[in-house]
Amino acid sequence: MTIGIGDRIPDATLHVMGEKGPQAVTTGELFAGKKVVLFALPGAFTPTCSAAHLPGYVVKADDILGKGVDSIVCLSVNDAFVMDAWGKAQNAEKITMVADGSAEFTRAVGLDLDLTARGMGVRSDRYAMIVDDGVVKLLNREAPRQFEVSDADTILAALG
DSSP states (O other), X not given: OOOOTTOBOOOOEEEEEETTEEEEEEXXXXXXXXXXXXXXXXXXXXXXXXXXXXXXXXXXXXHHHTTTOOEEEEEESSOHHHHHHHHHHTTOXXXXXXXXXXXXXXXXXXXXXXXXXXXXXXXXXXXEEEEETTEEEEEEEOOTTOOSSSSHHHHHHHTO
């Protein structure tokens, strides 16, 4: 079942890069009591993700945060080392780069994408959501091979 508007973000453990290496972070820590823009994508360093999706949020981060958003989270089914390196390569200092290495969260929200036939395994669908205190307020899921509704400009407009 795919998560929808009004649903609560499920409990899951994700990872971020800490001072001493990867560290666990729960969805409760990321979302409880906060307004969060979460965008997810199939993979770090992949064409659309690196050329448009993450860079759009890097450019618009101040505008998004200025709309009362507490944090911007970029999630992918990669490990914390890859997400950290990609964030640094993209100058994503204002974005929390989150690794869902085992696709625990991605599967729990029903937004997984099986790219096994293309040699990429299970990945995340491309989407963006606005989450308020752990509850989904907006979910913009892309159609296959599209990039039209999860971009930073669309989410910024949705924030008012």
